[in-house]
Amino acid sequence: MVDNYSKLAALVKRPRHHLWRAMTRAPRIWHVGNWCIHLGAKYVESPFESPSKDVELLNYAQPFVDALRTLSGAEVVSQPSWELYHLSPEAFDARLAWATTIVFADVETKCVMLHPDFFDRTRWGHAPLVFPDRFDLLRDWVRRGGHFHMNGGWLSFGGELGKGGWGRSRFQGVLPVECLPHDDLVESTAGYQVRCSHPEHPMMRGLEWSTAPPLLGFNECRLRADATSLVEIHDQGRWHPLLALRPFGDGRVSCWMSGASPHWGINFMRWRQYDQFWRQVFTP
Template identity: 30%
Template sequence: MTRILLLGESWFVHSIHQKGFDSFTTSEFTLGGAEFSAALRAAGHEVTHLPCHEIVGGLPATAEALREIADVVVISDVGANTFQLPTATFVRSETSIDLIEVLRAFTELGGGLLMAGGYMTFSGIDAKARWGRTALAEVLPVGVLDRDDRVELASGAVPVTSAAHPVTTGLEGEWPALLGLNEVTVKEGSTELARCGGHPLLVVGGYGAGRTAAFTSDIAPHWAPPGFVEWPGYGTLFDNLVRWLGGEVRA
């Protein structure tokens, strides 16, 4: 069993409804990533989910404390500002612990780290995710672009496996199509395991005593459509990946 801490995968939507002269607003909160968490729990793993607004208060303040509760940390669709601009700093101009440095040290000490794609990971939409300008840039097995890095694939693109590895075991058949991903570069010393639409999709590497991975598309809709998250290989892929990241599988 691998202990997985999922960070992000949540959002608030505030809508304005205009009906002739009059308007009203509605708000809703969505907790995403249910398919990812369910697949990993079904494979026997322990999954704890910290949505975006709970990261500052819920993420341990030291790498050692984080190692006590997690073997693998997954960052999905949440930008660097969430980690680096807590209320104490942004509102009261007080110094705070840099939680991204905690993640860097966690990996260096032997933890597993996965960054999954989305509008607020890697560089992200309008380059707002900003991960390439943080300490995690040296940890990731891929290079982060300094611009909007989205590759929208509205007509769909079928991923292809590009290297044999414990993570891709059991995934020899055709994968379902994806609808987009973040463009990245593969760092020297890292291994690209799959491509999609001519871009790296799955890349693994190492940092210090830890293992790292980048899955550049979504782990859930919208870039990962129902055909992908319902694919039997979906559970196999992420089960293999977290086992490898957590050190259960040798490579």
């Protein structure tokens, strides 16, 4: 994990116009999500003992993060969703001040709309406990020129059993797709056919989608009228948006409705043009 907090804290103290001018420099990408704590095998050794042996902090989006780092001059910070949940308002502002691009993947909206202080009993009853709404701050960051991107997963968009919650959030009107109000996971062990609908677009230049390995699932979403779907995925007679784009103010929003890493993307990350694809998605 990379933590440039001291650098970020210095940035956030600058006047706001300096912060947005900084967004024209080399890419600074803040990636959140796709981390997990993996416990080892569990051994039931007696009626009273059942230890787990081994523990690992795992970033299962490491191939995606490595691809981001192939962008010329890029700085990449990758953090678990629980660190986003714990960020103070000042630290969240510092991240926004530093980043030119923000990527969320498998991040449910509770990590953005809640904060541990709301559950700290020592804080109860002394004074009103409120924070600036982080969805509003994120929307303003995009409007001023930022690039927000979301990758798919069980906790992205609508998510498993609606747990992602993005369609009910204050940020839902910024996304290029409309999230379903219920479980939106579409999965198959056989994989899905994809097609490029705008090969002339700079993000698609030189990519041979016919050679892309099969994706094992995606989040079903509806494309907004003012958005563009560059890549589509086929399921049961219908084509669905897979890579969607939309301008928002001076910024832009993009969404990849499948995984960039296991498990939906376990084959996709082996594509010979995997790094090139992500470089082109995140090239300003």
